[in-house]
Each structure stands twice: as C-alpha cells, then as structure tokens.
Amino acid sequence: MSWSPEECKGQEEPLGDRHALCARLVENPGSGSAEQSEAGPGPIVTCTASGPALAFWQALLAGDVGLVSHILADSGTGLAPDSIFDISNPERWRDFRYNIRALRLWSLTYEEELITPLHVAASRGHIEVLRLLLRWRARPDMAPAGRTALHEACAAGHADCVHVLLVAGADPNIPDQDGNCPLHLCRGSSILECAELLLRFGAKVDSRSEEEEETPLHVAARLGHVELADLLLRWGACLDARDAEGWTPLLIACDTRCMSPADAEATTARCLQLCRLLLSAGADANAADQDKRRPLHLACRRGHAAVVELLLAYGVSVNIMDYGGHTALHYALQGPPSALAQSPENVVRALLNHGAVRVWPGALPKVLERWCASPRTIEVLMNTYSVMKLPEEAVGLVPPETLQKHHRFYSSLFTLVRQPRSLQHLSRCALRAHLEACLPHALPRLPLPPRLLHYLQLDFEDVLY
Template sequence: MSPGSFVFSSKALRSLQLDEDMLERHDYKRRMASHHLLSYALKKEARDRTPLRANVAPRPYVCRDVVIQNALYTGNLEAMQRLFPRGSSAGLIIEPQGGEMRWVARGEGLWSLTYEQELTTPLHITAGRGFTECLRLLLQRGASVDLAPGGITALHESCVRCEPECTRLLLVHGADANAVSDDGHMPLHLCSNPESFECAKHLLQYGAAINARTADEDDTPLHVAARNGLTDHVELYLRYGAAADKKNHEGLTPLNAACSQPQELQDLQRYLGLCRILMKAGADIRSMDQDRRTPLHMACKNANADLVELLLANGASVNEMDYGGEAPMHNILKVVCYKLAHSPERVVRALLNHGSIRVWPGALPKVLKHCSQSPRTIEVLLNAYSQLKVTDTWVESVPPEVFEEHREFYESVFSLARTPRSLQHLSRCKLRVFLEGRLDKVVPRLDLPTIIKNYLLLDYRGYIH
C-alpha cells in the first residue's frame, strides 16, 4: 500500500457506488430534457383537461423540465406562450436541477452527494425577477396565486425582490396580503429596504395588517421600517394607523429599535429624522427594553449626537440606569475610540449639560487611556471638575503616538499637576453647580455674549486651563 493511500471499508465503497449511481441518474435526466417541446405541452394540456371531482382543486405536479425552467428564469414570453397554450394550466411546482452539491445521510451510516434543491413555482420565478408579462400569462392560465411549496408565496418573493408591478398584479388576482411564510413573516414584514416602498403601498391598499407580528421576533412592520431607517415607510405606516409603542419580544418599541440599530456616519441624519417622526406620533422616549435600556442609552452607544440632543430636549432621563448599572454616559465613553468620526465629544457635552453623572475621579486615568484619541472628549470631561489630581498614571495612560499627535493639548492637561485651575474655570464650575439641571434652558436666555454662553456650556478650546 502506498504511503498516501488508505483502506476503504465496505460501507465507504457502498457510499461511493451510490454516488456514482446518483450522478448517472442526473446525466440521464439532462438527456431526457431534450425531448420535443410540443409533445410535452400536449401531454400537459391533456392532463389539465381531465375531469375532476367537484370542489377538488387540481393538484400541482412537479416539473423538472429544464426547457420550461429556462423559459421561466429568462422571462421568455414567446416560449412560455408555446409551453402554456390557452386552456392549459400553469399549476406547476418547479424542482430546479443542478446547483450546489452537499452530503446527505442515506441511513445506516451512509452518506451521499446530492444536489441542493428548493421547490418553487413559475409564479415565484417570474414575480421575483420582475417578468410582469410572463406573470400575467401564468395567472391567466390559472396558476395558484398563494401556492407556497418552498415556504413563501409569490407575493413574499416579489416584496423581497422589490418588484412593485408584480406585487400589484398578484394582489389584483387575489393574492393574500396577509399570507404567513414558514418562518412567520407576512409580505409587509419583508419590505425592508427603500426600493420596497411601492410594494408596501400596494399591500396596504389590499388590506395588509398594519400591526401584524412576526413569529420569531414579534416585530410589527413599523419595527422593521424603523430598524432599517426607512423614513418613507414609517410615515406611510403611521398614516395607516401603525401603533408607535408596540413592543417586540425583546421589549423594543420602534423608537428603541431605530436608536439601537448600528449607524454609520452617513446614516445619522436619516435615523434622526425617522426618530423625530416617531416622537411626533407619540412614541415614548422613556420606554425601556427587557434590559432597561432607553432610547437615550442606545443613541449614546451609536454616538448619534443630534439624536441624543433631540431626546434630551424632549425629556429623556439622563441618569437612568440599565440592568447592568450603566447610565447613558457609560455607553458613550465605551465607544469613543470607535466613533471618532461621529464627534463623540458632542454627546458627552450634551449629557453633562443636562445633568449627567460624572466619571469617578479615580477612574479618569482609565477613561483617558480609552478615549485619548479624542482630545475634545477629554477636554469636556475634565472641564466638568473644579479640581483634578493629575499624577504620573495620567501621563502613562496616553500612548506616546497619541501624545505626539496632540502634544499641545496633553501638555496643558499634565501641567495641572503643578498648576491649579484658572479663576475663570472655577467661576464656570460654580455657576454650573448653581444651574444644575437647568443649564440647557437658562444659559441660552442669559443676557451674555455668545462666547461666554458657549464657555458655560463646555465649548471646546483645545487646551485645559
């Protein structure tokens, strides 16, 4: 026996033989697919015209003919008119040939390579690819509009693929706008991107349930739209009576879902506008999920400064603790180094100006190490204290490369080890303590120069004094 070989057991040899037999059968099916189209169509038409018992719907049969499949997948209307002549039925279930191969257990410890297959119908294929005329032909030939051999209907498929004309055509022909897929979703739950807006409109016009829940997450369509930042969908659903404060199984309202969704820099304004719409519709800004996290906790975690300011201006609780004992300030400080482009210092500033708890002074070196790449965040934090005990630990907390990049700022911080805070800063701290909890409302109304107002509200100067 060669070093690179091994002994096959009898079961292994039998499994390999089964694989060979399966591949031979597959080649035979491919050869059979070349039979004459007209013969196939005539047999199919005769079968469709066989008398049936009253009130018994014709049972769809499985079609493996690659010629019919090619006509469907390419939207070849002329070929489909030949394959589905007048009087014929389009009640087929398609079992595609080919695709990926996978190992499947055959019993007695044997495994065999088998092509992955997913049952579908001609309606699914044409509706999902936007072949409107082909879809119309199939519907005229009596295709079952709500057939779901793969677990979803053709209407689900057209909504997933954002094909509004196909969606409308299916609904006109009686498709159930509230059909539930095997995974517990109605078509409206699958309208999850901006291009699906017209599909959502058609569904609602044909009676889609606006507050229907998914089976797994207990989401309403409004949850889906809010989570995906779909402002137009949210406005549409609210006009149709969507409930703004329904909670899913995690305790998330649509507002919570929107605030908690990870947001890139280009997404911030979109989610801000969406949350403003939800709040105008009556969404509760103090609503908590099952971990007692509020929209403010989540907006801070995403470092969406404008959204944080909006929530605070409308009465969000700045010091609410979640089940982990963390306030919104904790959430923003944990993500500063990952959200530098989001201007995290604006979030910290807004929280402090609305009365947020401050960092325990003993933990400042740890915060300094974690947030040192954002000098403005450090500046805002340190300016909330009238006195600071700067030690060598502070110096060691700032990486050398960060210190070199922001040398002027960190030299001003470390100089506090030898110099007390300025009288100007001490006056600011005294006034802030006096106005605590009212800073955001009182300071803008004071008859003072704008530069002084900004100074009181912890504006940035690029150094500590």
C-alpha cells in the same frame, strides 16, 4: 409532513425516496390545459433536466412569454402553471414537479428549495409571464418552500408584480416560513409603492413576525426608512409596539449603527429624521426594553449627538439607569470604537450640560486610555472638575503617536496634573454647580455675552488651563 390515506392510495410497497413518494401521490396525469386548476388533486411528475422541464425553466428565467405560453399549451410536456421545481442542486435542475393541490406544499427535507413558475416571474419582475401564468390559473398563494410569489415580488421590489398578484387574489397576510408577512419584506427602490399596495389590499399594518414579533414599523426603523415609517404611521401603525425583546421602533431607530466612518453622517441624519418623526407622532421617549435600556442610552452608545439633543429636548431623564446601573454617560463612554467617527465629545457635552452625574474620578484614567484619540472628549470631561484628577503616571496611558498628534492639548493636560486650574475655570465650575438642578434651562436665560455663555456650556478650546 404527513399525507392522508387518499393521497397515498395505490401504494403497495414501503415508501422510497422523496422523489418516488411524490411521483406516487396521485394517479392520473393532467392535460396541461387552463382548466387544470379546477380538476382537483393532479400529478406530481419528476423528470430530468434535459427535456421540456429545462426548456420551461430557462424560458421562465428569461421572461420569454411566447415560449412559456407554447410549452403550457403543449399537453404532451405534462407541464403546468403550478409546476414545482426543486432547485436544491443548481448544477443540474434535477427535480421537476407539477402540483395543483390547493394546500401549500412544504419542503420534505431541509435541503430542498422548491419554487413555482409564479415565484420565478414575480422575483424577476417578468410581468407578462406573471399575467400569463395567472390566466392559466396558477395559484397565487402557493408556497412550496414557505414563501408565496407575493413574498418574492415584495422582497425584490417589483411593485407591478405585487399589484398583479394582489388583483389576482393573493393574500397579503400569509406569513412565510420565517413568520414574515409580505409587508415585512418590502425592499428596493419601489418599497413605498409595494407597501402601499399591500395596505390598500388589506395587509395588516401591525402584523407580527413569528419569532421576533416585529411589526412592519420595527422593520422600517431598522432600515432607517423614514418615508416607509411615515406611510405606516398614516395607516395607523402602533407607535410603541414591542417585539420579543421589548424593543419599540424608537429604540431600534436610536440603536442604528454606522457601517463605516464614511457612512456616519448619512446614518446619523436618517436616524435623526426617523426619531423626530416617531417622537412627533407621540412615541414614548422613555420606553425601556427588557434590560431597562432607553432610547437615550442607545443613542449615546451609537454616538448620535443630534438624536441625544432631540431626546433631551423632549425631557428624558439624563441620569436614569438600566438594570446594570449604567447611565447615558456610561453608554457614551463605553461605546464601540466606531463611535469615534460620530464625534463622541458632542454627546458627552450635551449630557453634562443637561446635568449628567460626572464620572467617578477613579475611572478617569480608564476613560483617558479609551478615548485618548478624541482629545475633545477628554477636554469636556476634565472641564467639569475644579481639580485635575489624574495621577502623574497617566501620561503612559496615551500612545506616543497620539501625544505627538495632539501635542498642545496633552501638554496642557499633563501640566495641570501638578498645578491648580485657572481662576476663570474655577468660576465656571462654581456657577455650574450653583445652577446644577436647572442647568440646561437657566444658562441660556442668563444675560451674558455669547462668548461667555458658550464658555459656561463647555465649548471646546482644544487646550486646558
């Protein structure tokens, strides 16, 4: 950061450390009155944490509006509503700074963490302290460390503080040091209220973060927040906006991962709701990122069977490839181990019933080894072949404990390696092959009993014959 000659006027010796520099930037201390903010450049004071500065800091943290008011009214303290604290060292609040310049003061070193009283009040939800500081003409858009108080209030989810700051003139479109506007940072239980306030006060619904080039709708998709996405869409958010990696909000939603098996059901439900919202609003179901990965590829990778069914209902191509030549079925079978909690057999079954090209027989042993803990995934794959295409030594690919746990299924599987499939199964294969081009549409229209129809659609029986 460079300083103008006027700011550095009066310096006769070389610049010392950063605290000495700050102390010399201005000449005349202010009076501590409410009129200070109109007085032009004022002093930056550095002092220890044993006097009024510490008392001021503690009062701000506690939300003690009476003590904050008393300290500000005491001109002898030299403290003001636009004071800047350096809290880089939390063990001793060493640096106290007062600055009333209109320009944002950025950190002089990467180690600094600068904060104003307004930031403290906004981040902690101390609404009365916030109002007091603004009455003393604290500048709502000061960002000594790159963030304004509005960023802090949004990130903490304090909607009442967001409202007070916006009414006081805070700019909802100022980016922070990471290039995020307040609308990108809304979190907490009041996320919807904060976002709507920002939009009503002029926040740009499609503002972009600096590096990722994400819009708030991208953020809502990553959070899996259906209501926030709906709000942004009602305010005209661009459905198919692309970030720096070419990802649309729908791509992000389909790539939602489960943090744990216990979280799988809730995660899939949110993902489905969000995808249904985006698609019904007109999102491109075939939008591809820079690697030509599409929503179907990503939903298969994460094992979101309901989302896969939804995308297939929108007519997406089941066999379209990414740049690496991988189809949706490849993604489903190469997904992470965590996809086991998502019942991957349902994804594989849906793809095969919509005409997915079968796995190359030579790759079946590798698939068996990877997915042996999900016997239904193996079952649905094997039921698309008229002949069991596994070598006899494939039994060694399944751990003994898995063989024991699913004894009935694996016994039938390895028995069929040496025997022909049943006539019933061969008839199923023949009919599916005949209807291959229109399989998903033709099967439901056949005048067949439900049980037979389900059989043709590869329903699970937990045994092979």
